[in-house]
Amino acid sequence: xxxxxxxxxxxxxxxxxxxxxxxxxxxxxxxxxxxxxxxxxxxxxxxxxxxxxxxxxxxxxxxxxxxxxxxxxxxxxxxxxxxxxxxxxxxxxxxxxxxxxxxxxxxxxxxxxxxxxxxxxxxxxxxxxxxxxxxxxxxxxxxxxxxxxxxxxxxxxxxxxxxxxxxxxxxxxxxxxxxxxxxxxxxxxxxxxxxxxxxxxxxxxxxxxxxxxxxxxxxxxxxxxxxxxxxxxxxxxxxxxxxxxxxxxxxxxxxxxxxxxxxxxxxxxxxxxxxxxxxxxxxxxxxxxxxxxxxxxxxxxxxxxxxxxxxxxxxxxxxxxxxxxxxxxxxxxxxxxxxxxxxxxxxxxxxxxx
Amino acid sequence: xxxxxxxxxxxxxxxxxxxxxxxxxxxxxxxxxxxxxxxxxxxxxxxxxxxxxxxxxxxxxxxxxxxxxxxxxxxxxxxxxxxxxxxxxxxxxxxxxxxxxxxxxxxxxxxxxxxxxxxxxxxxxxxxxxxxxxxxxxxxxxxxxxxxxx
Numbered sequence: 381x382x383x384x385x386x387x388x389x390x391x392x393x394x395x396x397x398x399x400x401x402x403x404x405x406x407x408x409x410x411x412x413x414x415x416x417x418x419x420x421x422x423x424x425x426x427x428x429x430x431x432x433x434x435x436x437x438x439x440x441x442x443x444x445x446x447x448x449x450x451x452x453x454x455x456x457x458x459x460x461x462x463x464x465x466x467x468x469x470x471x472x473x474x475x476x477x478x479x480x481x482x483x484x485x486x487x488x489x490x491x492x493x494x495x496x497x498x499x500x501x502x503x504x505x506x507x508x509x510x511x512x513x514x515x516x517x518x519x520x521x522x523x524x525x526x527x528x529x530x531x532x533x534x535x536x537x538x539x540x541x542x543x544x545x546x547x548x549x550x551x552x553x554x555x556x557x558x559x560x561x562x563x564x565x566x567x568x569x570x571x572x573x574x575x576x577x578x579x580x581x582x583x584x585x586x587x588x589x590x591x592x593x594x595x596x597x598x599x600x601x602x603x604x605x606x607x608x609x610x611x612x613x614x615x616x617x618x619x620x621x622x623x624x625x626x627x628x629x630x631x632x633x634x635x636x637x638x639x640x641x642x643x644x645x646x647x648x649x650x651x652x653x654x655x656x657x658x659x660x661x662x663x664x665x666x667x668x669x670x671x672x673x674x675x676x677x678x679x680x681x682x683x684x685x686x687x688x689x690x691x692x693x694x695x696x697x698x699x700x701x702x703x704x705x706x707x708x709x710x711x712x713x714x715x716x717x718x719x720x721x722x723x724x725x726x727x728x729x730x731x732x733x734x
Numbered sequence: 735x736x737x738x739x740x741x742x743x744x745x746x747x748x749x750x751x752x753x754x755x756x757x758x759x760x761x762x763x764x765x766x767x768x769x770x771x772x773x774x775x776x777x778x779x780x781x782x783x784x785x786x787x788x789x790x791x792x793x794x795x796x797x798x799x800x801x802x803x804x805x806x807x808x809x810x811x812x813x814x815x816x817x818x819x820x821x822x823x824x825x826x827x828x829x830x831x832x833x834x835x836x837x838x839x840x841x842x843x844x845x846x847x848x849x850x851x852x853x854x855x856x857x858x859x860x861x862x863x864x865x866x867x868x869x870x871x872x873x874x875x876x877x878x879x880x881x882x883x884x
Contacts, residue, residue, distance in 0.1 A: 389764060389842060389845065390763075390764065393764065393767050393768040393771065393845045393849070394767035394768060394770055394771035395771060396768065396771065396845075396849055397767075397768040397769070397770075397771030397772040397845070397848050397849040397852055398771040398772070398774055398775055398852075400772065400775075400849040400850070400852040400853040401771070401772050401774065401775025401776050401852035401853065402775055403853050404775070404776070404852065404853045404854070405775075467771070692846065692849060
């Protein structure tokens with residue numbers, strides 16, 4: 381542990397100080413909440429002109445759609461990560477590469493869902509700028525006609541097995557979200573395997589709570605969506621890695637009669653009750669599982685703030701900053717989409733993880 | 735075994751200068767990258783944060799002063815002056831070891847100062863205190879070494 385700290389102190393303090401400098405420019409909760417009061421996208425973009433998003437957003441035409449603004453915010457996030465990657469060395473650099481590789485899974489999930497829904501390549505505008513897959517590689521995958529061949533080409537046998545017994549054609553929105561959760565879980569599993577096997581000491585202990593709870597929350601989401609879809613065999617779609625989600629709780633979730641009962645059971649879990657407590661009520665109110673993503677982001681942001689309060693010389697600081705930065709980007713996207721959809725400020729605030 | 739007083743006194747001079755330079759280089763090499771990293775995001779804090787490298791450099795000067803004063807005494811050293819030789823040796827050793835310890839302390843606290851100031855510039859006036867206390871460690875040894883060698 382001491383060796384890791386000394387290595388980071390001597391080798392990575394440039395990157396660490398840079399991250400602290402960048403962290404200063406993260407938007408405060410009050411700033412984000414005040415953005416929800418704005419009436420138009422142009423006002424929000426004007427507000428962000430002096431922020432790190434400014435250089436990219438200033439190039440957007442006034443007529444830009446929220447999707448374009450969202451993509452521009454994603455590009456700004458990617459630029460920040462690339463900037464840090466450029467100054468990183470050794471296992472920190474490798475960590476950032478693995479972090480970026482994690483974004484390939486959401487890209488592939490979106491691509492597959494687009495393909496299954498019969499949508500055009502031209503509509504596929506939400507590619508994450510953070511992923512390591514190029515536009516050309518994704519385009520090549522998109523051109524594969526048979527979805528099963530596409531999965532075989534884009535992933536490994538692990539993911540093929542998890543999607544094996546599923547009817548993929550023309551998925552409903554819930555089914556599409558279910559497929560997305562499975563593929564994103566597969567990406568998280570790879571990242572978790574890297575963190576478990578390659579990181580040591582404080583590096584590992586600071587990163588695992590975020591990466592591990594992402595896997596657990598992903599599995600919980602798969603189970604809940606499975607219940608919603610009325611699937612009999614949900615277990616085969618789960619990521620076979622668990623952090624705080626013990627086998628007893630998992631079994632109780634899988635055997636729950638319906639989604640409400642599953643919510644009640646997860647609300648009793650000693651770790652996840654502080655994240656998902658009261659989630660049944662939220663589900664009853666919204667009839668959607670979208671709020672889970674906000675709760676998960678709030679949890680990751682909380683863990684990230686805790687990392688920043690601890691001893692600075694470890695990889696956890698880098699992951700914590702990325703989590704906070706990504707959360708900010710998603711919050712901004714939610715504000716832009718909410719304003720575009722004409723939602724009231726109070727409604728938009730429910731979409732923010734602060 | 736060599737027991738000439740001049741050997742011990744010379745060793746004391748060497749330890750004082752050499753270890754002080756090592757201490758200073760540790761302090762500078764740990765704090766300077768952090769100052770540069772913080773400066774890429776907030777250029778205005780670089781000049782303030784440079785205090786860490788200046789204080790680290792001062793350690794080498796303390797060692798050099800102790801070494802030079804010791805050298806002046808070497809010229810008048812006779813084979814009977816074993817007590818003076820051991821005082822010069824002890825002075826050099828104290829200065830050298832303290833310089834390495836202070837260099838590590840200045841490097842780590844200087845690095846933390848740069849990081850903290852990059853995130854919250856208003857913290858500078860308070861975050862600089864550990865840095866000054868780290869420098870004080872070298873000053874204690876410097877005073878003790880001076881009393882020994884003069």
